[in-house]
Amino acid sequence: xxxxxxxxxxxxxxxxxxxxxxxxxxxxxxxxxxxxxxxxxxxxxxxxxxxxxxxxxxxxxxxxxxxxxxxxxxxxxxxxxxxxxxxxxxxxxxxxxxxxxxxxxxxxxxxxxxxxxxxxxxxxxxxxxxxxxxxxxxxxxxxxxxxxxxxxxxxxxxxxxxxxxxxxxxxxxxxxxxxxxxxxxxxxxxxxxxxxxxxxxxxxxxxxxxxxxxxxxxxxxxxxxxxxxxxxxxxxxxxxxxxxxxxxxxxxxxxxxxx
Amino acid sequence: xxxxxxxxxxxxxxxxxxxxxxxxxxxxxxxxxxxxxxxxxxxxxxxxxxxxxxxxxxxxxxxxxxxxxxxxxxxxxxxxxxxxxxxxxxxxxxxxxxxxxxxxxxxxxxxxxxxxxxxxxxxxxxxxxxxxxxxxxxxxxxxxxxxxxxxxxxxxxxxxxxxxxxxxxxxxxxxxxxxxxxxxxxxxxxxxxxxxxxxxxxxxxxxxxxxxxxxxxxxxxxxxxxxxxxxxxxxxxxxxxxxxxxxxxxxxxx
Numbered sequence: 001x002x003x004x005x006x007x008x009x010x011x012x013x014x015x016x017x018x019x020x021x022x023x024x025x026x027x028x029x030x031x032x033x034x035x036x037x038x039x040x041x042x043x044x045x046x047x048x049x050x051x052x053x054x055x056x057x058x059x060x061x062x063x064x065x066x067x068x069x070x071x072x073x074x075x076x077x078x079x080x081x082x083x084x085x086x087x088x089x090x091x092x093x094x095x096x097x098x099x100x101x102x103x104x105x106x107x108x109x110x111x112x113x114x115x116x117x118x119x120x121x122x123x124x125x126x127x128x129x130x131x132x133x134x135x136x137x138x139x140x141x142x143x144x145x146x147x148x149x150x151x152x153x154x155x156x157x158x159x160x161x162x163x164x165x166x167x168x169x170x171x172x173x174x175x176x177x178x179x180x181x182x183x184x185x186x187x188x189x190x191x192x193x194x195x196x197x198x199x200x201x202x203x204x205x206x207x208x209x210x211x212x213x214x215x216x217x218x219x220x221x222x223x224x225x226x227x228x229x230x231x232x233x234x235x236x237x238x239x240x241x242x243x244x245x246x247x248x249x250x251x252x253x254x255x256x257x258x259x
Numbered sequence: 260x261x262x263x264x265x266x267x268x269x270x271x272x273x274x275x276x277x278x279x280x281x282x283x284x285x286x287x288x289x290x291x292x293x294x295x296x297x298x299x300x301x302x303x304x305x306x307x308x309x310x311x312x313x314x315x316x317x318x319x320x321x322x323x324x325x326x327x328x329x330x331x332x333x334x335x336x337x338x339x340x341x342x343x344x345x346x347x348x349x350x351x352x353x354x355x356x357x358x359x360x361x362x363x364x365x366x367x368x369x370x371x372x373x374x375x376x377x378x379x380x381x382x383x384x385x386x387x388x389x390x391x392x393x394x395x396x397x398x399x400x401x402x403x404x405x406x407x408x409x410x411x412x413x414x415x416x417x418x419x420x421x422x423x424x425x426x427x428x429x430x431x432x433x434x435x436x437x438x439x440x441x442x443x444x445x446x447x448x449x450x451x452x453x454x455x456x457x458x459x460x461x462x463x464x465x466x467x468x469x470x471x472x473x474x475x476x477x478x479x480x481x482x483x484x485x486x487x488x489x490x491x492x493x494x495x496x497x498x499x500x501x502x503x504x505x506x507x508x509x510x511x512x513x
Contacts, residue, residue, distance in 0.1 A: 085417035095408035109416030
């Protein structure tokens with residue numbers, strides 16, 4: 001299985017992202033304020049922040065699903081103004097189309113790109129194998145467990161070979177065991193496919209298990225409070241003293257302390 | 260108790276009472292007995308007093324209703340999709356449609372006759388009116404039931420508006436559209452029979468009923484009504500079979 005073909009360094013830049021919503025009564029509420037950071041290369045970057053700090057909005061702005069009120073997002077130097085297949089998104093809810101089989105879901109993007117049926121089948125099968133769902137190719141999404149659905153969503157996001165994967169609390173609805181397992185899968189997949197990943201999560205542990213770097217946002221309006229490099233050796237052990245210490249540090253930032 | 264038996268209980272009781280009353284009255288013009296009705300129903304290909312057989316008239320009605328229903332669907336589904344998807348389309352068409360909706364299809368009969376004369380065109384027009392709104396409203400509801408996350412997931416694949424409609428909105432709202440078509444066909448079926456009862460018509464089950472009534476042949480009237488009921492049930496079942504076969508994901512996805 002060759003997955004690293006045509007791989008190139010990607011660069012994501014966020015420049016002064018601000019977002020205001022109209023509350024409907026003419027009042028503007030500011031959700032994000034002057035968020036800037038950049039991601040160079042195939043890193044996993046976790047975005048953490050208190051609830052309501054606009055982390056999901058930030059991810060949606062990166063995805064091009066929403067437009068920022070100010071600032072811009074650049075992917076390899078090009079501004080993102082609408083959704084782009086150069087990014088794959090994994091939603092909180094799997095968002096698989098229930099009238100299609102798993103493999104049809106995974107190959108839908110390829111179909112719209114005009115890739116011939118046989119090649120679609122091959123590519124889709126390759127990514128289903130990667131996430132371990134080759135035996136469920138013809139199942140419907142509602143026949144799968146929660147964890148399998150998210151895996152199928154991962155395969156779908158990978159099928160168009162994006163350089164960046166965006167994940168919006170993708171494992172929050174899963175039970176802890178499934179969660180730990182799919183986190184391990186993500187790390188394995190990331191290593192094999194060399195994707196950069198931006199992960200929004202509310203779980204400090206999850207962020208520390210997965211991320212190379214952390215972006216910690218302040219409470220509303222969200223702005224970058226701290227950028228942290230997570231330099232714990234992999235595979236990471238939740239009980240490792242270094243891990244626990246890091247966890248304390250991050251929690252302290254999130255709870256408003258530690259300037 | 261067996262449920263199928265339970266379902267048959269009420270119809271059986273009604274038939275019994277009917278038969279008892281018919282025997283008591285002994286007036287076939289008011290209430291024909293079961294045997295007379297069954298003898299008409301059991302020979303559906305026999306010509307009835309020069310107005311064609313039960314089967315021929317049934318086919319005629321079915322042809323008319325299918326044509327009108329087809330026209331209604333061709334108009335209502337695209338319009339519903341557009342109104343569901345684009346606010347502007349909703350703003351433009353919404354007001355007029357909600358003003359026209361309360362007008363019963365049969366109230367259009369005089370205008371339909373003035374515009375199209377009596378015949379297939381005017382009947383199709385009335386039938387189309389009957390089927391149009393159920394299909395339109397359920398298409399609208401269907402588009403609204405399409406999850407935002409489906410649209411976003413597919414637009415992340417680089418889909419434009421056309422692909423979103425083709426790959427997400429249309430298949431995603433298909434179960435609701437289908438339900439609307441089922442309801443619409445039921446209404447269309449009622450409209451065709453009513454339209455065929457209008458003076459000047461010379462075929463169809465509605466015509467057959469009125470014609471037989473004029474000759475005092477109540478057993479044919481009842482047989483015609485039964486035929487209308489049976490055809491209605493069969494078509495509804497056909498819709499249900501398709502629904503179960505293709506749209507089972509809807510029930511499972513919730």
